[in-house]
Amino acid sequence: MKLVAVDLGGTNARFAIAELHADRRPTLGTPRKYRTADHAGLADAWAAFARDEGGSLPDAACIAIAGPVEGELIRFTNNSWTIRPSTLAEELGLRSLTLINDFAAMAAAVGVLTEEELVPLGGPDGPLPETGVTTVIGPGTGLGVAQLVRRHGRRIVLPTEGGHLDFAALDGFEERLLARLRERHRRVSIERIVSGPALSDIHETLAMVGGVAIIPRDDASLWQAAIDGEDALAALALDRLVMSFGAVAGDLALAHGANAVVVTGGLANRIEARLKGPLFHDRFRAKGRFEARMGHFPIRLARHPEAGLLGAAAAYQEEQA
Template structure:
C-alpha cells in the first residue's frame, strides 16, 4: 500500500512517499523538507509537496506531530500550526489519516533500523536487546522522548512528554543556570536547556557568570561557532550541553525502566563525536547506587536521514497487521 509519510516538527515539515506492508520495513522515496514558518498550515505545505512531487498523491497519510496527539484540536508545542483530527483527511483530500506523536514515530523507526544505522555511543558493544524498553531521546527544537517496548518478538511504541520534566542541576554552574532561567520562566523544564534553543540559555548564563558582554546571535550561528570552536564561550556552553544531555538521558532511562537508549535527530548527528565522549557518558552513568547498572546500557545514535518519516510509515504498516 502506498501512502504519504509526514513528519511535522517545530521548524520543518517533511514529506515522502512510502510503500508499506504488514510486518515489513517501509520502502521510502525521496524526502522533501519545508519550513513551517513559510506556510500557514499543513494543507498549504501538503499542496506544495504535491506540486513538487509532480504526481497524484495516494489517498492515505501517516503524520507524526511534534506535540501531544489528543483532543479535538492538536496544537504544536513549538509551532503555530493546528490540526483538527476530525477534518484533517478532508482538508488533505485523502481517505485515511494516521496521526501520532513525532517521537512515537522516532521509536517506531528504531524498531526497524539496521545495525549499521545504529552507531555506538556508549555502554557494551553489540546489538540492542531483543526484550525490554529502549528510551528514544532527541534534542531538536524541543526535547523529544518516547519508549520502544520489545516483547515476544513484537514492538510497541509508548509516546511521552518526558522532555518537560523539571530540570535538575548537579553542580554550581547548573544551579546558577537554573536560577537565571527562573527569572524568565515560572517553571524550568529540561527542554529549556537540553534542546537546540537551550544552548543559548547556557551560553548567556556562562557569560553572566564570567562578567563577559556578549552580542546575542541566532541559534544556528551560535551552534556553528560552538561546534567549530571559534567562540570560546560557545564551545564551553556546548560542553555543558553535552553533560546535561547525558544526565537527562540517564534520568529518563531510569524512569522508563529501560535497558537501552537510542539518540535521534539531526542535532544529535551533528555532535555525535562529542556525545560519544566522556562528558556525556560519565554523566549518563553518574546515578549513585545505580552507576554500575547504567554502565550496562547500550547507547546508540540513529543515523537514518529521516527517522521520523520512516517511523510514521512503519506505524501505519503496524496498524495493517
C-alpha cells in the first residue's frame, strides 16, 4: 500500500510518497519541500506536490503537524495556514486520513529505525529494549517530548507536553538564569532553557554574571559560533545548555518509567560530540538514589534525513494494524 506522508512545519511543508511493508518499516519516495510562504494553504502545496509527482497521488495520507492536533480549526504559529480536520480529507480527495503531532511522528520514526540509525550516546551497547517505554526528546524551536511504548509487538506513541514542565535550577548559575527569565515570563518552562532560542538567553546571562560585553548575534550565528568554538562565551553557553538538557532528559526518563532514551532532531545531531560527553551524562545520572539505575539506560541519537516523513508513514501503518 502507498500513502502520502506529510511533515508540516511553520516554514516548510515536506511531502513524500511512502510505501508500507509487512515488516512495518515504510520506504519513502523522493522527498519534496515547499516553503509555506509560497503557498496559500495546504491544499495549494498538495496540488504542487501532485504536479511534481506526475498528477496522481494515493488516496491515503498521514499528516504530521507542528502543534496540538485538536479542535475544529488548527492554526499554525509561524504561518497563516489553517486546517479544518473535519473537511480536510474531502478537500484533498482522500479516502483515509490520519493527523498527528509532528513530534509524535518523530517518536513513531524511532520505533522503526535500525540499530545503525540509532547512534550510541551513552549507556550499554546493543539494540534498544524490545519492550517498555522509550523517552523520545528533541530540542528545536521548543522542546519536543513523547513516549514510545513497545508492548506485545505493538509500538504505541504517546505525545506529551513535557517541554512545558517547570524548570528546576540545580546550581547558582541556573538560579540566576531562572530569576532573570522569571522577570520576563513569570513561569519558566523547561523549553525556555533547553531549546534553540534558549542559547541566546543563557549567553546573555553568562555575560551579565561575568560583567563582559557580547557581540550581538542572531540565533543561527550564535549557534554556529558556539559549535565552532570561535566565541568562548557562546561555547560556554552551549555547554550550559547541554548540562541542563542532561538533567531534563534524566528527569523525564524517570517520570515516564522509561528504560531507554532517544534524542532526535537537527540541533541534537549538530552537538553529537557534546551529548557524548560528561556534561550531559553526569547530569543525566545525578538522580540521588536512582543514580546507579540511570547508568544502565541506553541513550541513542536518532539519525535519519527525513524522520518526520518516515514517522508519519509508520504512525499510519501502526494505526491501521
